[in-house]
Amino acid sequence: MSRSFGTRRLSAGLAVLALAFTTAGAATAAQAAPYAPAGSTTAAAEPGPLMNYAVNTKASYPHVKRVEQAVKAAGGTVVQSYAQIGVVIAQSTNPDFRTDVRVGRNGREVQSVGATRTAAVSEGPVGSAAGVKLTSAKGLMAGEAAPVADPREAEQWDMKQIKADLAHNVTDGSRRVLVGINDSGVDDTHPDLAPNFDASDSVNCINNGVPDTTAGAWRPTTSSHGTHVAGTVAAARNGVGIVGVAPGVRIASVKVVNDDGFIYPEYAICGWIWAAQHHMDVTNHSYYIDPWEFWCKDSGDQGAVQESVRRAVEFATKKGVLSVAAAGNSNYDLANKTTDNGSPDDSTPAPRQLDNSCLDMPTELPGVITVASTTQAKARSSFSNFGLNKIDVAAPGSGILSTLPGGGYGTMSGTSMASPHVTGVAALMKSTHPWWTPRDLEKALRKEADDTACPTTPDARCTGTTANNAFYGEGIADALDAVTRH
Incomplete structure (x- = not known):
């Protein structure tokens, strides 16, 4: 499985409510x-x-x-x-x-x-002057009138596949809705992202999981991954470049990928707690948590970390945050795990046997929407992970045009690109149904997805029915139904 999912990661009485991020004195x-x-x-x-x-x-x-x-x-x-x-x-x-x-x-x-990792901490001791670079991710990369097209919107076949272009005749999304881009940083100076960017709710979590709100700390340096993801979710309708799935909502950068492309558990946990405390409605997670591609419940360190991350996701969900995640790029059957040859990826990988209690985090955690990738022809992307009752929905992920740092545009492939389409659809749903809970959004995403059958050329890996199968889950996400059928 490739590293990141681009084209290839007060008083004691008030403490429980107020203690979002607590450090124990001067570290x-x-x-x-x-x-x-x-x-x-x-x-x-x-x-x-x-x-x-x-x-x-x-x-x-x-x-x-x-x-x-x-x-x-x-x-x-x-x-x-x-x-x-x-x-x-x-x-x-x-x-x-x-x-x-x-x-x-x-x-x-x-x-x-x-x-939380098998290699020594690279950030240096807490409280030290060791600098933490900004990140680079590894991997492959509503109104009544009809909306006016942006210059490159015609190139966005992906928006047509999920009917986002039609959904935009109903709504572009509400400014009340805030989406967290939990990734390698977002270039908020990009002309297609600046109109929707919320700096006050952005954060950098890559210094041992300690939130850093220094202005710009949540921007990328060498990585284009988070900026690309952000454009798919919410590139603005502003006469420039492209249009995102939900061009009227706000986005915040939650940086959880370090400069070596690693997403360690403490970074990810920081991101979920931040999202919960900052009242985000949806968060996108186009990565898996390092250093284990699969975290096994009965394996000491891995089991303890699996529980910590699970609690963070559960807390965020209870606070109203829907988490959407990429299924992964290993062409792997998540419903029938056997071996893992690439973990730990921060030291020396060694082959090991797996069972289904070993989880790809965050995508396999309870309450997280798992998204597989499709091609322009609506086929499963060859790299996309799959699995009966593991995939929730599918969305375009092969050759997706979106924003790049420095005001540019480019295509990337991966379940990393599929996931933000579903995040955008969820943001449109939340815009039209602001009272909906994460559970409501989850049910609707599955219900409104377009059933997609297994390939006509038999593929034994595609088990299940047209209504729910290993390749597409409940089907390809449908933005139009998401804003019109309730």
Whole structure:
């Protein structure tokens, strides 16, 4: 599977409500001295590589505070605490941190703990002066009158396939609706994106998952991926270039991809909590979370991290955020997992056996809309992952024209390009039905999708029926039905 889904990743009484992002005092560089947990007779361990961990506990301020104390006693630094979901992101050079954090009364509050990556932290210690570059993603890349076409709209076959061009006769979307582009950064100076860009709700999450709201920190440098995704969702109807699926809604950049193209769990969790606290309606996730293509529930670190990310998605969903994600570009049957030869991708990959409890995150998590890719001929894109009852809907993803940094335009292919079409459709739905919950949007996306049969040339991998099959799920997304059938 390719790395990113481009063409180939107060008072205690108010704490639960107010603690969106909590840092434990002034963060300091991780200690360099040997560690032993407080009160322990265990021999001190020599420092190891600087690592980040997800530590899970009960979702309440008192439980999280005790775990924070356990982290410090184990020679760690608290990076971020999320009392809402009972997750603490910690950092340590203690090689025995997983064991030591469970020692003592406070340690008994720890439900599970897991390293978020297999390579040492590249950002440097929390609180250090180490610079964090902006990102580059790996991979392949309503009104009554009829809308006036933008100059390159005729080239957008993808908008016709999902009937967005017809939906625009009904609505271009509402300014009340805010969509998060959780990706490698968005060029808000692009003339097709600037009219719809919301800088006040944008953030950079790639410094160990600590939110950075410095002006422009959420922009890309070398990556065009997030800007391309943003254009598909909401390029403005302004007489310039192209038009997005929902050209009347607002977009915010939530940067979760670092300069090496990695999306580590702490980045992704930061993105979901930010989206929830900033009242986003829909978020697009055209990536999988590193370093494991599939995170296995019964595999120590992976199981703990899987639970942390699941909680973040669940929290965002309860706060009204619908998450839409790319299915992946490995031409892999998500319903019948067997092996993984490319993980971990941040150190040394090794072949391993899988079962269906191993999840491609975020696309396989509960409450996330999984999107497969189609070609202009409505065939499944050859790279697109598939799987019966795994794919929710399909959308165009091969050769998609959209915005590029610096005011440009270009084509990219991948389920990364398919997902923002569905995100745009969901934004149009939310515009016409502002009272709908994420569950309502999810049901409608499936219901209004156009049933698409398996190929006429038999393909044993396309199991299921015309109404719901492994290649297209419930069918190809339909923007027109999304705004007219309710």
